[in-house]
Every structure is written in C-alpha cells, then in structure tokens.
Amino acid sequence: MKQFLQFLKKEFYHIFRDRRTLLILFGMPIVQIILFGFAITNEIHEAKFAVLDQSNDYYSTRLLQRFDHSAYFHRVKNLQSPNEIAKTFEEGDVKIVIVIPPQFGKTFFHERKSTIQLLADATDPNTATTLENYASSIINQYQKDITKEEKLPLTISTDYRLQYNPALKSVYMFVPGVMTLILMLVSAMMTSIAITREKELGTMEILLVSPLKPGLIIVGKVVPYIMLAFINAIIILVMGVFIFDMPIKGNLFLLLAECGLFVLTALSIGILISSITESQQTAMMISMVGLMMPTMLLSGFVFPIESMPLPLQIIANILPAKWFIIILKTIMLKGGGLMDVWKPTVILLGMTLVLQVISIRKFKIRLS
C-alpha cells in the first residue's frame, strides 16, 4: 500500500509539472463549454420580426405581446397591408413576418379555430426553421393558455410540439456532448500517453524489474486520471447548470455513477492503446483519429445518428460515446432513473469488461 501511495505521488508530480498536460486537463473543458455555449450556437436571440395584424383585437394583441416578451424576438415594424411584406424582407433586417388574419378573435370563437401565417426569410434556411419553431411554440403555448381560461377547445392551426427542449436550447445538446468528449480525452488519451511515456523513457523497464506488481503499475498510472476525469465531469456539470441553466432532472448520484462507468470504459481503451503502442506520438495519433474524431462526429453529439447512412449508424453503435450521451440526456433532461438507462448501462459495462480482458492479455503477452 505504501509503495502504491509513493507511486501515486510520483504520478501527480508528473501531471502538475507538465504545463501542457495541465492545460489540456483543465483548460480544455472550460474553453469547450464556453465556445459551444456562446460562440458556436444555433440559438437566435432578438430576431427581428414584423407584424401584419389585420384584426387588431384583444386576442391578437395578447398573442403579439407574448412575442414581444420573448427573448428570441424583437418587433421592429408594424405593417399596414400585405403589399409591404415583400419590401420588408428585401430590406433584409426582418427575419420573420407574422400575419394575423382579419377578425382573428371572432373566427377563433365562432369556428373554434383560426390560422396564423408565419413567413420566414429562408435565404438562411437554418435560421428560418429555428425561428419558425420558436414562433410555433409561442403560439401553441398561447393557445393552451386561452383554452384553459375560456374553458373552450380552441385551436390555432399549428401543431408543432417540441418535447424536452421547448426553447430549442442548444445547450441541452452540447453539455452532454462536451462532457463525453472531455471524459474520453482525459481518460483514454491522457492515460495512454502517460503509460507510453514510461515505455519511451525506459522507466517502464525499471518499474517492471522492481517488486511492484505489473497490475499495480497500471492501476497506479490510471487512478490519478480517474480522479481528474471526475473533477472535470463535475466542472462541466456545474458550468452547465449555473451558466447555461442546464437541468439535472434525474438522480445526481446515478448521474455521477454513470460518469464513473464511462470513465472506466474510456480508461480501458486508453490502457489498450498503450499496450499496443510504443511511443507517445503514436498513442496520441490513435487516440485523436481513432477516438476523438468518431466521438465528435458519430456519437450523435454534432450530427443526429438517425440521419446517417447505415454503415455509419453501425459504427456509432460500437462507440461508447453514443451510449453515454443517451444516458446523460435521459437522466439530465428527462429525469430518467436506472430503469430507463439500464440498457445503455449494460452495454457500457460489457464494453468495459471486454476491453479490460483484451488489455490484460496484451500486457501479459508483452511480459512473457
């Protein structure tokens, strides 16, 4: 035990004296969260909109007030006739025009349904879709509230419901994604580099000749990174919750336990990489190309898995990241418990087990 503690102490010296490692370990998660959170976002704030209100009654005014109060929209113009719409778009500032038909309130009550026209500037299709979704969800909410107030089943024809992310907040997508990426990076890449470094320097040989057991050497190299990865997970969660209002609806302990499991999976990959490579460079390349890229691109973090061609969907299935993101989203956004995430959890456990068996085999082959 004392030997082991001595070993851990040495590992921490390595980590804390290597500025580059430290920067990657703690700078990375913060920079990524900030980047994804503020810069690379598909959220739109204060989009300029114009209104053609042809009825100007109590109900249309109340609906439009909701738009005015929303952080996503900013009213810049009130139009008087449909002829002005084209010109407004041509001027370029206005992204969406809301057209309320004449006698909106009256039709609403007599026929119990009404239509609102949303015209979006689709020169930028992404923005257009996003704005349309925002607008639909505001209208939907309005309709629901009115129905409750008046105790009449009233319909405004747009039936667009966005579950779990009614505000279409991109933060809900990237916090789980960044967390997965960082844990993968710290656990797999950093450990594989730390272990191959000892090989490269020749110190691994000295350690193997020493009375330390080979298993203990590996555990000793890995334990500091388990701790650091865990600290990172907590930093990301805290930033997500306090800076970006990310909810954690499910059980926090379950969430942390799942993080722990994923860290173990990633570590097993790191150990495996280090057992088949001799140099830090190779270990880094394998981790970068073989792990980071697929984790970024194929795990459903950036691009939805459902829209990938079949071969890529199959590859996505063997990535631990995909399953971990599912677990994170289920627990954090849907408030799911163990019963809801048992399947991906079992898959991750299985992957970890298989990886460890292979690594131990490889390590033994190297020794004999």
Added chain:
Amino acid sequence: MEAAYAITTDGLTKKFGDFIATNNITFQVKKGEIFGFLGANGAGKTTAMRMLCGLLKPSSGKATVAGYDVYTQTESIKLNIGYMSQRFSLYEDLTVSENIRFYGGIYGLTRSAIKTATAELLAKLALEKEAKSLVGSLPLGWKQKLSFSIAIIHNPAIVFLDEPTGGVDPITRRQFWDLIYEAAHAGVTVFVTTHYMDEAEYCDRVSIMVDGKIKALDTPAALKTTFGAATMNDVFLKLAREANQ
C-alpha cells in the same frame, strides 16, 4: 556450493519463433564479482539479462539469481536485484531527492531509511546542492552516477547494468567505474554489459557472446593469453571474425 554463486545458469535458452536469441548458455557468477557480459549488438546479451531479471520467461534451461529460480521465484528475485538500463532511467521532471524517495519507496524502504540513504547518497556524489533541482537539468554524467546509486539504494545482492556508460566521456566513465568498484567492495555482485572493450579490462571476469552463444569466459588476462592478443579489443575481434567464417 550453490551459496557461493550469485547467478547460475545451465543451458539457458530463449527462442522467439524460429529465432534463437540465447542458445544454451551456461555460466556462474561468484558473489561480489564484477562480471562483464560482452557481445556485439544482437548477440543476445539483453535477452539473457532480461531472463535473469525476471522480465522474460526462458524457453528452456535452468537459472538461479541470488539463489532464487527464474521460473517460479521472480518476485523474490526482484526484491534482491537492482537494475539500470542503457536508456537513462530516472524521471527528469522529478527532483533528485524525489527520485530517490520514489525508488526507495517502491522497494519498500521505510521513511527513515530513505532519509538516511538520501543523505549518504547525496554526500557521496557531492550533489547536496542539487537535491532540489530537477534531474532533467543535471549533466548526463551526473545523471548516470545518480542512476547507479539509486539502483543499489535497497542494498540488493546483485545489480544488473545494461550498457550503463553509453554516451559519456572517458573521465566520467572512470568515475562511474569507481562507484562500481565501491559497490563490489561492499559485497554487491555486479553484472554488466558493455560495448567498450577498455571497460572489459576493469571486470574480474568476462564472457563474450557471439550469435546467442558464449564463446569465451575467463579473466581478461587469461583471455588475452589464450587468444594471443594484446588487448580485449583484439580478443573480441578474433572471436567475431571466427564466427563470420
């Protein structure tokens, strides 16, 4: 009889597939002896040494190190040997005293034992002022002397040195050998591989390996007489030429 020897091997062989790296070697190393293990690159020196250190399982043959069997008692062997590899083997990003503490620690030395050993070692190498410097900032010669001193910090019965003086100047090499002599005087058996034939002259006995086999084993003086050579270098060349024919 056994007890007089630090290392014994009998027909020790290691095959990698069809390639026989170490072919049926038999020799004994006496306690307290400085035993030179010579051979060209690829002659099988490193393989033999790795088997003796418990890093590699032999294919066949017998061997004991410090009285322990290399097949079944590698744990005991590891506790009783020191090892210094051809590649520099200290941590450059740790200070001198941190390195000493670490290696002392993994060999199970107590805190107070490490403290005394550190003080002695620093005094012997005149490194007191550098105790808190990172090892990476020391000149190569100092690193190597430090490396050797750390390899024997736990008072092993035998120390294995794998080309310990590669890349250092003759004066430092001489100083390094003074350390080896000192250790041997204190009763440590020294098993050393080297490329430098002048170093072979410093050994009590040397063995010369060619193509996995031991071709000669005796004191440097006796070898020179047998082969009618003036220096160990000539002895080595003669043996190598024989093998090529």
